[in-house]
Amino acid sequence: MxxxxxxxxxxxxxxxxxxxxxxxxxxxxxxxxxxxxxxxxxxxxxxxxxxxxxxxxxxIINTHIHVDSDVNYEFGKTKFGVDNENEHVRAVIVATHNMKTMLRHGVTVVRNVGTSRMTDIEIARMQREGSVEGPMMIASGAAFSMTGGHGSGGGGIEVDGVDEVRKAVRQAMKEGAQIIKFMVTGGVSAGDFENPNQVQLNEDEVRAGVIEAHKKGIKVAAHAQGAEGIKIAIRAGVDSVEHAFHIDDEAIDMMKVNGTFVVPTMIAMKRIIDRPEEVPAWMIERATTHWQAHQKSVARAAMAGVNIAMGTDAGTPFNGFANESAVEMDMMVEFGHMTPQQVLQSATINAAKLMGISDNYxxxxxxxxxxxxxxxxxxxxxxxxxxxxxxxxxxxxxxxxxxxxxxxxx
Known part of the structure; x- marks a missing residue:
């Protein structure tokens, strides 16, 4: 030795x-x-x-990325999801490049929460085999949304009703998914037909997926931004709430009882707000509307002792795979009013605990x-x-x- x-x-x-x-x-x-x-x-x-x-x-451990997104920092040219086989080849090439970029900027472990055609599952296997340079990756495959819901146009899988959810989750795990991702609410950047407060998947649907995943020791993440969607996700038993713009007192109490994690991804909204001339009016309006609440929610959760893990939502507009994790950590201090110690723990041991890998990372x-x-x-x-x-x-x-x-x- x-x-x-x-x-x-x-x-x-x-x-x-x-x-x-x-x-x-x-x-x-x-x-x-x-x-x-x-x-x-x-x-x-x-x-x-x-x-x-x-x-x-x-x-650094980043618990929220979209590894096959082609981010070139020009709105309208960022590519998330694929429409045909040629674009799938492009997505694989982009993903391998993003993996290398993250590692060289100090990110050694990532959790991918939504990709196209299960691209991330194979990339994760190849990384473990040594064929792809990059962080160790826990991969979700495609995220699950209601028909026409958030993420359905970016390679997501549409599910309606508990039976479809059960079948889809079982299939994803069969194909190698190591985490399951549900789109519980609308979002900021998907289009002017939805918003973060809009509940899309109901509690029964999410719970059905959580039960199936937890049977096999697989954790579940929920994209949930509005207050009601956040509480639906918590009651359904998810392991982490992603974004969580509007966390009220009831949600904080529920999170503490259940041990639910919050992954704030503050950089995703801030990057949109900082480039108002380059995004549609509806997007900048939506981001600015929810930004103040987002900051307060992160601060209140941290002060209350809610579990927080760092993630960036890499792959969203102007939000890439280089030093963005480090920038997110700075934003969690500046805008989320977390202590530096809390932030460092969120990007290391707490992130590892969320991912179920704290024995090794x-x-x-x-x-x-x-x-x-x-x-x-x-x-x-x-x-x-x-x-x-x-x-x-x-x-x-x-x-x-x-x-x-x-x-x-x-």
């Missing part, structure tokens, strides 16, 4: 959200897992890396995979530090971005 020791770094403490000084970690180079973590310099090893008092934290701890990033500044003092372009990125103990000449290797 060959091992590498990393020492002289400030290490992220997943319990407190702070960084502990003078840490070391030893990684088994073959398994890619931590074998020893502690304070001080640690034992002498043949290969050691002096991290130079920088800040080391687990790789989300901490710098013995037995965990050595997925980590190294940055110059303490993000608890300045969350923008996560956006650093030259940060080190390691996945399973192997360097993805590593400026070796800057370090002492002995």
């Amino acid at each position: 060959t091992e590498t020791k990393y020492y002289n770094f400030n290490g992220f403490n997943s319990k407190t959200g702070n960084f502990d000084p003078q840490c070391y970690a030893i990684v088994d180079d073959e398994t890619g897992r931590y074998t020893e973590v502690g304070h001080g310099e640690g034992p002498k090893l043949g290969q050691s890396v002096d991290v130079g008092e920088k800040y080391m934290m687990p790789g 989300g901490m710098i701890a013995v037995g965990q995979y050595a997925d980590f990033i190294v940055i110059q500044e303490n993000p608890n003092d300045n969350m923008k530090a996560i956006q650093e372009k030259d940060k080190w990125v390691f996945q399973h103990g192997q360097p993805v971005v590593f400026h070796q000449e800057e370090n002492i290797i002995s």
Whole structure:
């Protein structure tokens, strides 16, 4: 067994959200897992890396992406979903590019919640096999919506009634879905015929899908933006509510009892609001209408102790796969009024717990995979530090971005 020791770094403490000084970690180079973590310099090893008092934290976990979306930051040219076989080929190529981009920006684990033709399921398999460079991915396949509902025009699967839901969920799991996604309400960017407060799937439909998924240990995410849709999703037993613009006191109480997670995706709406000249009037009006409520909802949920996991909704207008995860984390502090510690936990250990992978990811701890990033500044003092372009990125103990000449290797 060959091992590498990393020492002289400030290490992220997943319990407190702070960084502990003078840490070391030893990684088994073959398994890619931590074998020893502690304070001080640690034992002498043949290969050691002096991290130079920088800040080391687990790789970023993004729990809400759409991996096959072609985002070129021009409205009307972003492509989500496919209409024919040629476009499916394009989607696969785009997805592999997005995977590589995310990893090189420090995102080492992702949860894909809606794609076309089950593209993400095969991409996830290929990543695990080593054929595709990118984050480890938990894949949903296509999301489920009512006929004509949110997402139905972007590669989603239309379901009406509990029997269709059961059949569709069972089929998705048969094809390899590792998470199930329901579109419970309308949204911001789907068209001027719907809105975030519009309930689309009913409680019985969502519950039927949750029961089928949970039988096999598969978690369920719900796109739910309006207050009633959020509570329908919680009562139906979903594991996470995505976006959650309008969280009222009743919803907060329900979330705390059920352990439901919120995935805010603040960047998705803010990117639309920041480019009013480039989007249709109905879209900018809808985004600005719900933005203030969204900020208050995130702040209230965080203050109440609701579980929060970081996600970006990558693949929506102007919202790509590069440093957007780091930008989202900064927005959660600035606009969601979360503490930096809460945000760091939301993008590491809390995200791993939501995804059911916290035994292997989300901490710098013995037995965990050595997925980590190294940055110059303490993000608890300045969350923008996560956006650093030259940060080190390691996945399973192997360097993805590593400026070796800057370090002492002995």
